[in-house]
Amino acid sequence: LDYAHQERFGDRRQKIQSKAKTSDSDRRKEKDDYDGTDDTLRTDSVGHVPSQELKEPSGKDRDLSNRPDGYKTMGVAGEATEHPSDLTKVPGRIIERRMVRVFSFRTFLTEECFEMVHYAEPGKKPKWGYFPSEGHPEVVTSFEGTRATPEFLQAIAYEVYVKNVTFGLLHQWLTDMGMTISKNTLRNWLKKGKTYLDELVCVLKSIALEKDSIVNCDETWCKVRKYDHYKKCYMWVLVNKAERLVIFFYEDGSRGRDVLTNFLGDAELKALMSDGYNAYVFIGDELKTHRYKDTDHQVCLAHVRAKFVKARMEGGDKRADVFLGNINRLFRFEREYDREMITDGERTRRRQGLPTMEAIINLRANLLQELKSEEEQKSCYMREALNYLHKFWNEAFTYIKDGRYPISNNLAERAVRPFTTKRKNSLHFGSDEGAEIAAVYHSIISTVKLQGRSAWDYLGKFFTGIFNGCRDFLSLTPQNIDLAVCQ
Template sequence: MDKDERNRILTSSKLLKAREDSPEPWVDPYSDMSSDEKSKLLCELMAIHLRDEKRNEELMGKIDELLEGNRQISDLKAMLLELENRDKAKDSLIANQSKKITSLEEVIRLNNAHTYVSKSQKRKPKKTEDDDHTKNKDDFDGTQDSLAPPSASSETTADKPDVESESHEKEVRLYRQGKEYRTMTADKSISHECDITKLPEGAIIIKRTRRYSYEQVSSIIEHDYEVIRYKTADGIIRDGYFPLDGAPEIMDVVPGTHASSTFMAYLAFNKYVLDTPLYREISRILDEDMRLSRMTLTNWLEKGSFHINRMIGVLKECCLEKDSIINCDEIWCRVQVKGAYRKRYIWCLVNKSEKIVIYCYEDGSRGRDVLRHILGDHAIKALQSDGYNVYMYLDDNLIDIEHVCCMAHARAKLKYALEQGGDIDVAFFLDCIGELYVLEAEYEHGRLSPEQIRLCRNNLKTNEIIIRLRSKLDALLSEGHPSRGDLMEKALRYLNAFWTQLFAYTHDGSYTIDNSIAERFIRPLAGERKNSLFFGSGKMAGVSAAYHTIISTCKMQGVPVLQYLKEFFKQIVLGRTDYENLLPMTIGITNNKH
């Protein structure tokens, strides 16, 4: 603080102190006015006050009116907002109802298609005008002018010489020339020659030919084996069969039954290959004058499956050997449990390279524990399946096993969306997937090695198709896209959720693009379910799985099923237990594939 500022403050302080000590006297400002003037001034002041109060009241009234108007405006806004919310709720309800109606229509069309239309997923080519032979039928009035002009394609076809068909016919004729064409053969052949001495007198032989007829002999023979119980020199009591000369060397009886090895083979073949229910098998046996109950046949099949199950253990080890590629699927069946019919599941494992098929009942469960138990500690390379969530166990826990999903399942969902929903975007996906299948067919027809297939699956052409698919999928799943039907929505979600697994087949040339091989081996169980309706117990469901394992493996190996069953039960009757040598590929039956 400088000196001048300090002096100024001290001066101000002294002035204030002086005013406090000696205040100025009060002076009346109206002292020079008369009483009348003062009265008039008071009246004017009162009038002004009254006018101000009136004006204030008017202002307050207007303020109240404004406030009341604001309240009404607020009420109107609230009513409008409520009406807007109601309209939005109504529109949302209408949209949901419309979506439900569309979904129901899709389901109805899908059911009708499954009921009345072919279930084939092959895309039919669009019908062109040239394909419609009845299009111009109603336009023809009998004159030459009313005839439709021939198309270019028809002229080309008419003018083109049929060179290919001619060469094909010549090839067929050359193939048959001087040869006798026969496709029918039998296991045994009996020749019946003519006695030329019985010809009419003077007859001359012009030509000798053969005529064939086939007779099926079916009969059930009862073999009565005499069994002698005897006591050895060391005091041991035994039973024995001691055949006479020319009699069977052993008793041909499958352990635990009264059936021979041949009878058991035919019984299993009829039941699990021809899908003949046991009550029909009983009818056939009754016509051959044999009496037995359905439960007896059931028990015999169960006894036979005991030895098959012992062999399946060996077969499973071959199927799930290290670095194997397994195709897996499951199918439902009806099983009688405590007097009620329950839905249970049978699993199917296919090893394409080893040509082995395994069916597992596993108490009918479809849960994750079943898959964990089936795979066990086997270090397989990959497992291919559909998009069932249980198989996510492979991605979550068994990261060493590559999970490959089935492209055919994704395509089927898109195909249903096209047929029932009519979504125009589906055709793009189907065309791209169709291109991938065309490439796979080229690899197969070219007999490429797995390494060559892997390189082809990762070339520029395949990657372009996959990129187009991904770009279209991202565009359809983006926000703001128009609403679509439930079938299309499900197809897109499936394709997006299993994208990595669907295209994992490109990682190895030994992988397949779809799981069709497992689907094919599921069909025999579907046929049995249709004919026999249900299993009487979980045990018989396991028996069915055991027999189908052997039957399907025989088909994969090209081994005649009936011949194998006869040989297998014959070896069991002989007492063999070396099951590793009784497999379809090791029992010694010649492959019937040419």
């Protein structure tokens, strides 16, 4: 019990290092030896800190190099609504006036009814029309094919695909606000918005797969309901860093090679980055001699590093440290290039310079040496890492050919992360159609985020533009949405 108290509260004998002496001083011994005379008074264990008044200046100025130029203040974009005081009601002399900022958030649902008139002009067929009275909206504000306004469609799309709210929770929220609606109706409204987003995704795909483009691709699993059972299916993602485009695609939940080749079509890509599994299973050596023979196939070096990390941490093989040291060195070079913001040409020259080549040569020498060593001395994780590096050696170091080539597939991994978050919340899709709708919405939202824009603002502008008759989808892309002209 005494030992437990020492571990929890510390030893009673508090020992500190004296500044004047190198030996430890015992506070209890100092107190016991003191008999009231000055000769026995010892204060070695007490830290004598000079007061602020007696503290001598250090002679060094305060470092202000990290102080920001300005500070972000709390506020809302746009003009604030001001509510001035009625000065005639002030009972005394006015000393000073100032505005006090208050933030309010109003969320409410309203139901609007537009009177439609069925009329017939002479010599023409009868038709329905809306003729607004003074002070009322000029047009019916419901989105075509739904009973929702563009703003309402913007809200439910943002809730489901940005905030990852399930349809059940969204339906509960609307019900609590007094709205009577079914979950299938909400899905149908999003499906109606998808018909226009499909056209936009086709435009983005044509831009992402332009000639000599450099793309990253990856895939992740999702659970989809198939009739009376659930099946593990796969969602694919392709990222074009130069154009800042992200496109998700889904083909009956398949993970086969045809999914990727059908999506790429006859695109003449300069380079395609993936992990080793996708490169081996979905790209294959035969494709290098067929449609994509002129495309450089890259394998993510971060995946190679992860294999050796696993061999070191789980396998306990210290020989993995040599490989990790050289791979970390290559990644350190890339971070230095990013901080210096060098051009692609300069990056190519440095990648092919002596420091990079020295690390690659060391990796190759150690790889050949370990492959020749006895198998019994290696853990299964180490053998897996060595075989992985040996199999994809050329693809892993293709990045040194061009400064525009990525060193890892982290761009696609980060792009697919919001989808995996939704997978944890929603658990499964009710059908293949639900997965396809999610792919389209995630393509648009991820592209908007990659371009540093607001997903909320873009969805609102897009649906409003479609409602107002704009069908020029090239002008409705995230980078051109502000230039879109509505008809």
